[in-house]
Amino acid sequence: MVEGWFAGQGDDFRLLGTRCAACASVFFPREDAHCRNPRCPGGDLEEIPLSRRGRIWSYTDSRYRPPSPYVSNPELPWEPYTLIAVELEAERIVVLGQAAPGVLVADLSVGMEVEVVPGALHEDTETVWTTWKWRPTGVEA
Structure with a gap:
């Protein structure tokens, strides 16, 4: 868990990003020091909840055990997982994450x-x- 990247539980679960007051750029992972937009003169950054829904931009499966710092037990067999890049239209960003358990590439x-x-x-x-x-x-989960 990364502190400050998400909040809530169940239907209230949300990713948390930041928005620049000067240029309205949205960032995830959040940015707390400065605006990452190179064209922006800089502005205050405010925490915002990101959209709960988006559309798949791309996806793939991971069939190898990733290196550290990913945590996995080398004594257990490796289980592939699905990665999904999701476009959040309102924020105009793409957020990468794993698929929920049971969701396969063939389902997407x-x-x-x-x-x-x-x-x-x-x-x-x-x-x-x-x-x-x-x-x-x-x-349903």
Whole structure:
């Protein structure tokens, strides 16, 4: 879990970004120091909740165990996962994330509507590290 990147639970779960007051550029991951738009003279940055829904811009599957800092148990078999790049139309940005459990590449198409949902990045006996995942709309977890 990365502090300040998302908030809420269930239907209230949202990614959090920042918007520049001078040029209205939106950033995710959030930016707290300065506007990243090279044409902007700079302005105050405010936290904003991002759209919960967007459309698939691209997608792929990951069939290899990524290197550190990704956390995986080398003693367990590797399970491929699906990555989805989602365009948030209102914010005019693309956000990358894993697909929700059970969502396969075969289930997806460019332009399909998806929504952000909470998911587990990693868990052990004491802690669950939360992240965001993308799920086609109308599909229950």
